Amino acid sequence: MQEYAVLVKDFRKVYGDTIAVDKISFEVHRGEIFGLLGPNGAGKTTTMESLEGLRQPSAGSLNILGVDPMRSPARLRDLIGVQLQSSSLPGSMNPGEAMEFFCAYHKVTPRYDLLDRLGLGEKKSSQFSTLSTGQQRRLSLALAIAHDPPVVLLDEPTAGLDVGSRVELHEVMRELQARGSTIILATHDMAEAEKMSDRVAILLKGKIAATGSPTQLTATGGGLVKISVSSDKACLSQNSGVFPSVSQQIIKDEYVIYYSRDAGETVPAVLDYLKVHDDHLVDLRVERPSLEDRFLEITQPDQPNGDNP
């Protein structure tokens, strides 16, 4: 059995004079949730659409469970389930009809239970155009997984969803993974990617800028830990650069924020300083860099990222 569910090798896609994707290579293991991240225009959707068989690669090879998407489109249909970026169904089609319609083309029994599972049970007879964005996204997901595909490609699956729907959708993704499905998740939502993905690839201007698990990626960045401190007398705000391992300090609201290379050195020094100055600690937070911090570090190396150093 092939080790990889998805294999992308030297994939390149050119539109006229524009290079959308420039010789990228990555692989997705079976049963893995693989996040594809990148700013707008980075090449995520082109990559996804090429894997879905909608775009002919200009060069390189794509392979999903041994199938070339362009050469064997019929075999590909049974292997992949796709939730497109835009929910695309005829406005007059209702969820029940859509389930019947797509399952008929996949030659499987309609999975009406999925509509119930994703909170669309009462909307089975409502026209697609009358559903909310969240309901349309959930229907799109239900249709994508109704034929139980081994590989699921999700393009911005939680865009426009409320918190409850996002949690529900993440649960469904975990269930799919537990059943052995491989998921490729293209998203702008760093928190979602960090929470859900086993590994991610960050695309930038058509190239892979970084790849690895979210933990690996955040560890390979600047590696600065964010330490936020608030005290009664705010004595820290008058102090500048006296603490060990601190590379930058900023003041935001009632907090002094330190970016430290070693929290183990910085935190005790800060607490000692408060004690010496007869100040009382109100709040202390130590946060490791998030995937979003690392993403911004990679995609906007010259830009100040919010309160980042």
Next chain:
Amino acid sequence: MTAFFHHFMYDFRTGLRDKSLLLLNYLFPLGFYALMGLLMTGLNPTFGPTIIPSMILVAVMACTLLGLPNPVVESREAGIFRNFKINGVPELSIVTIPVLSSFVHIIIVSIIITFTAIPFFNANAPVNWGYFVLILLLTIFTFASIGMLIGVVSPNSRSIVLFSQMIFLPSMILGGMMVPTSMLPPALYRVSMLLPTVYSMNAWRGLAFGMEAVFDPRWSLLILLISGVIAFGMAIYLFNWDSKNKRSGRNTMLALITLVPYVLGAIFLVG
């Protein structure tokens, strides 16, 4: 086959459920028929005998030229066809099913027109029902194929209006539905031979209603058939799943091949 059937049933229901399609498939042709039956049969005595084929042709054009193309463009531009492609819906189904749905809608309207025009408007009944049905089916096929081709080559809804009205409006005036084409001035008569309705009316008159045909009605059948086959074939050949994968701008020019049989008719069938 089950998938094709589900798809067909969905498409047919859409023709009833969608308000604009309901208007174009049923309300407009039947309303127009009722109006013309009440007004024109009194004003124009030559209209009564041909009210059945004339009003069926209005129904055919409304359904196929005005109703059919727009959902094709909308679905392509909204990414619905891409979603269909990913889920294994073949392009042959996408092109064929609206054509088949048009058959059903038009046949229903045709039955209503045929069986009410005879008692209410003193319309002539067909003398040859076999030819009547054959010409009806051929006319629907040809127009539905042209409508699908318009949807396939039109980049947007504005283009649909332009292309459709280029056939619809001249057909209403010069297509032999209100006034026999034999009564047109020679120059206009030659122009009218570029319109498919002329061939349908001529075939119905000569073969189904026992009236005098303007030219040999067998040529009408042949030209309609060839034109329909070309339009259908072109619609399949030029079909695009989405607007991002456009072929070069030759689509509209290629689609004009559908008009070749009518051009030949205008050259060789006008005495």
